[in-house]
Amino acid sequence: MSDEKKLLFQAKNMYKSFGPTKALVDVSLDVYAGEVVGLIGENGSGKSTLTTIIARIQKGDQEEMYLEGQPYSPPDVIAATAEGICMVTQEQATFEDLSVAANIFIGEEKQFATGPVVNNAQMKKAAKKALENIGVTHINVSTLAGKLVFEDRKLVEIARAVYADPKILIIDETSTTLGKRGRDILYSVINSIRDSGRAVIFISHDIDEIMEVCDRISILRDGHKVAEMEKKDFTSLGIKRQMVGREIEDNFYRNDYDGSFSDEVALRARNLALGCLRDISFDLHKGEILGVGGLADCGMHDLGRILFGLDKPDLGSVETGYGKRIKKNTDAIKNDFAYISKNRDQEALFSVMSIRDNICIASLNKLANGLGLISNKKEKDLVNTWTNELQIKMDNMNQFVMYLSGGNKQKVAVAKWLGFHADVFILDCPTRGIDVGVKAAIYQLLSELKAQGKAIIMISEELPEVIGMSDRILIIKDGLISGEFPRNPDLKESDLINYMI
Amino acid sequence: MNETVKTAEEKRISANTVKSVAMKLYPFVALFIIVVLFSVWSGGRLLAARNLKTILTEAFRMILGASALAFVISQGAIDLSYGSAIGLCAAIGAISAKAFGPPAVFVTLLVGAVIGLVNGFVHAKLHVNAFITTLSMSFMLGGLLDTILGGGSASVPYSMLNWDSTWLRLITLIVVVAIGYIVFEYGKLGKRCRAVGSNETAARQSGINIANVKMTAYMITGVMAGFLAFFSLIRTGTSTSGTGDGFEMDCMLSLFLGGMPITGGTSAKFRAAIIGGLTMTVLTNGMNVVSLDVLVQQFVRGVIFLAAVALTFNRKTVAFIK
Numbered sequence: 001m002s003d004e005k006k007l008l009f010q011a012k013n014m015y016k017s018f019g020p021t022k023a024l025v026d027v028s029l030d031v032y033a034g035e036v037v038g039l040i041g042e043n044g045s046g047k048s049t050l051t052t053i054i055a056r057i058q059k060g061d062q063e064e065m066y067l068e069g070q071p072y073s074p075p076d077v078i079a080a081t082a083e084g085i086c087m088v089t090q091e092q093a094t095f096e097d098l099s100v101a102a103n104i105f106i107g108e109e110k111q112f113a114t115g116p117v118v119n120n121a122q123m124k125k126a127a128k129k130a131l132e133n134i135g136v137t138h139i140n141v142s143t144l145a146g147k148l149v150f151e152d153r154k155l156v157e158i159a160r161a162v163y164a165d166p167k168i169l170i171i172d173e174t175s176t177t178l179g180k181r182g183r184d185i186l187y188s189v190i191n192s193i194r195d196s197g198r199a200v201i202f203i204s205h206d207i208d209e210i211m212e213v214c215d216r217i218s219i220l221r222d223g224h225k226v227a228e229m230e231k232k233d234f235t236s237l238g239i240k241r242q243m244v245g246r247e248i249e250d251n252f253y254r255n256d257y258d259g260s261f262s263d264e265v266a267l268r269a270r271n272l273a274l275g276c277l278r279d280i281s282f283d284l285h286k287g288e289i290l291g292v293g294g295l296a297d298c299g300m301h302d303l304g305r306i307l308f309g310l311d312k313p314d315l316g317s318v319e320t321g322y323g324k325r326i327k328k329n330t331d332a333i334k335n336d337f338a339y340i341s342k343n344r345d346q347e348a349l350f351s352v353m354s355i356r357d358n359i360c361i362a363s364l365n366k367l368a369n370g371l372g373l374i375s376n377k378k379e380k381d382l383v384n385t386w387t388n389e390l391q392i393k394m395d396n397m398n399q400f401v402m403y404l405s406g407g408n409k410q411k412v413a414v415a416k417w418l419g420f421h422a423d424v425f426i427l428d429c430p431t432r433g434i435d436v437g438v439k440a441a442i443y444q445l446l447s448e449l450k451a452q453g454k455a456i457i458m459i460s461e462e463l464p465e466v467i468g469m470s471d472r473i474l475i476i477k478d479g480l481i482s483g484e485f486p487r488n489p490d491l492k493e494s495d496l497i498n499y500m501i
Numbered sequence: 502m503n504e505t506v507k508t509a510e511e512k513r514i515s516a517n518t519v520k521s522v523a524m525k526l527y528p529f530v531a532l533f534i535i536v537v538l539f540s541v542w543s544g545g546r547l548l549a550a551r552n553l554k555t556i557l558t559e560a561f562r563m564i565l566g567a568s569a570l571a572f573v574i575s576q577g578a579i580d581l582s583y584g585s586a587i588g589l590c591a592a593i594g595a596i597s598a599k600a601f602g603p604p605a606v607f608v609t610l611l612v613g614a615v616i617g618l619v620n621g622f623v624h625a626k627l628h629v630n631a632f633i634t635t636l637s638m639s640f641m642l643g644g645l646l647d648t649i650l651g652g653g654s655a656s657v658p659y660s661m662l663n664w665d666s667t668w669l670r671l672i673t674l675i676v677v678v679a680i681g682y683i684v685f686e687y688g689k690l691g692k693r694c695r696a697v698g699s700n701e702t703a704a705r706q707s708g709i710n711i712a713n714v715k716m717t718a719y720m721i722t723g724v725m726a727g728f729l730a731f732f733s734l735i736r737t738g739t740s741t742s743g744t745g746d747g748f749e750m751d752c753m754l755s756l757f758l759g760g761m762p763i764t765g766g767t768s769a770k771f772r773a774a775i776i777g778g779l780t781m782t783v784l785t786n787g788m789n790v791v792s793l794d795v796l797v798q799q800f801v802r803g804v805i806f807l808a809a810v811a812l813t814f815n816r817k818t819v820a821f822i823k
Binding site: 329330352360 | 683684687688689690692693695696699700702703704705706707708709710766767
């Protein structure tokens with residue numbers, strides 16, 4: 001089948017190492033005109049490494065690439081864009097202090113310039129058109145990008161990439177940051193590029209999404225390409241097996257439907273109002289996993305921040321089961337609360353600090369002696385206990401967290417709070433951007449914590465995991481709780497979506 | 502094919518190792534070079550017994566000053582009011598010494614603590630950035646100092662000069678530096694300062710009381726300003742409008758020469774205050790011993806300041822130093 005198609009891009013025998021870690025070993029990738037190629041694999045399997053080399057964000061140790069039959073080796077991202085390859089990265093890549101319009105035309109201001117002066121009105125008009133191009137009409141191009149919600153910033157990045165009119169658009173793990181509306185926009189962009197005879201390289205951890213969007217996939221594991229599949233051969237289990245390299249269960253959520261928990265309240269939220277949240281009240285009980293779902297910008301992420309005392313609500317209160325008020329982050333810590341932000345790399349972790357310091361930082365009070373001093377041995381014991389328990393893959397505990405893969409980073413964030421012996425866990429998108437293996441480990445851990453009588457709030461944009469893990473589900477819409485659902489094997493995503501939009 | 506990969510990889514690793522070892526060694530190398538350079542240049546006068554005593558007096562001030570400032574700089578913050586705080590503490594100390602004698606040390610410590618508290622409060626609670634807060638504070642303190650001294654100077658009772666002794670300095674230096682080292686490297690406070698310097702948002706989300714950590718650090722520099730003001734009084738006998746002038750820059754330069762990154766964070770080490778303080782002392786003293794023109798001295802300081810900052814900060818994590 002491939003023979004009839006035109007070969008658009010070819011990468012041959014690509015190698016890349018980071019220190020002792022081999023990120024890519026002899027990987028090749030062909031991309032044909034008019035197709036969507038999926039790249040899938042666990043964290044650290046080399047997907048992002050391969051695509052960032054293609055987009056020239058970094059260079060391979062050894063590389064050989066052709067675009068439309070011509071050798072392709074531009075020196076940097078700008079040159080790559082000029083040659084027709086553009087990438088939307090996994091990370092946040094908007095300039096917060098610039099307007100949406102300025103973000104879309106960053107580096108391209110010249111086309112609106114007369115001498116040294118940029119014609120802003122003209123640029124805004126063009127920016128508006130670029131957004132409409134991908135079907136976005138709700139974003140004001142004069143707003144600062146930093147004022148937009150995460151999803152809208154990503155849409156701005158997509159508009160920027162599409163405006164460059166690339167022959168190949170690379171989309172790296174973008175859909176996890178998008179809600180339903182954003183995803184629909186993304187898929188229509190992908191379809192229009194495919195239909196116009198160009199191509200898309202698509203990376204996602206969501207196997208169902210990959211199967212739906214892609215025509216063909218390459219599966220990577222530990223820097224090697226282990227398989228290629230055509231659409232007709234796609235099966236969820238087959239893909240997972242290739243990714244992990246061993247048999248895994250198809251269903252990694254909880255398999256019990258006993259949605260019971262203690263009557264004892266661990267956290268009491270009353271009439272919370274802040275931003276778009278208008279009036280949120282609920283009790284979280286010991287031994288309960290409370291799922292919180294809704295659209296990306298419904299305010300559920302702010303709710304997590306309020307519960308941990310990071311944001312002060314305009315109205316309402318957060319209390320422990322014993323009636324102690326949580327007003328500041330230090331109140332939360334004193335009452336053994338734990339919080340992991342959705343924004344893991346920037347907020348939940350210190351990227352340029354060692355694994356050891358990251359894990360110990362929350363527990364300093366518990367580790368210190370009467371003089372406020374902490375012995376090396378106590379720190380090392382704590383770190384060893386939890387890195388072993390969670391099987392964190394690392395060279396040693398003094399390694400910077402920034403060098404770990406996404407899943408292992410999340411494990412460090414979790415280890416920090418397990419070592420702290422938290423009683424109430426406020427987890428915002430705990431499995432965002434991590435692979436199936438680590439996901440399964442986190443779900444397993446949540447079940448264990450529940451069994452130990454810990455109270456857990458899981459805020460998530462992934463409805464399957466909310467349904468699969470929660471004892472009780474709250475759906476937030478228009479700043480209010482629009483629906484509450486007990487654990488039930490017959491509950492379907494569509495039942496929840498009706499309450500979300 | 503695997504061969505090529507391996508060599509590239511090995512090159513990278515060895516380059517990184519060389520770089521990190523060089524970064525660790527650089528403060529020691531800088532100290533060594535400066536000592537050798539000025540020993541030769543001064544024809545041995547640098548290390549003569551009489552000059553060594555001067556060096557000790559200077560090193561006492563510089564190392565203690567840098568030690569306290571390490572708690573502020575490791576958070577990625579700055580204290581530009583440090584020198585003027587010493588000036589004001591010394592002036593008020595001199596006036597109160599006329600009334601109480603040596604117990605005036607408690608007055609200087611108290612004044613320093615209050616200055617630190619105000620700095621910390623404005624920065625941490627009112628969220629004014631550290632640069633503006635402490636720069637404004639240095640203007641205010643300078644104004645107060647001139648008002649109190651009325652353009653002249655204030656002297657302490659002559660008997661207080663008897664307190665000054667090399668031994669007192671040496672023992673105080675060792676004790677204070679030992680305490681500072683332990684608190685900075687092994688204490689909750691030091692670890693929290695570095696965490697705030699690494700990522701303030703993550704520190705907050707780990708339950709750290711950011712305002713407390715910031716205020717404590719400014720209290721430390723404030724109290725140290727009071728402490729050094731007292732030692733300045735018993736050595737010189739007077740307080741003038743020039744007391745403490747430029748001390749904040751000398752301390753910062755000490756820390757950067759000692760290898761502390763201006764951005765603070767995890768790679769901030771207490772030894773920077775000790776080694777850098779020594780280097781700075783020898784540099785300043787050496788330039789005086791060889792009778793280098795004062796204007797040239799300022800130029801040299803400027804060049805070294807830039808070079809030390811550029812060398813020590815972590816380029817992987819920040820685009821520019823603010």
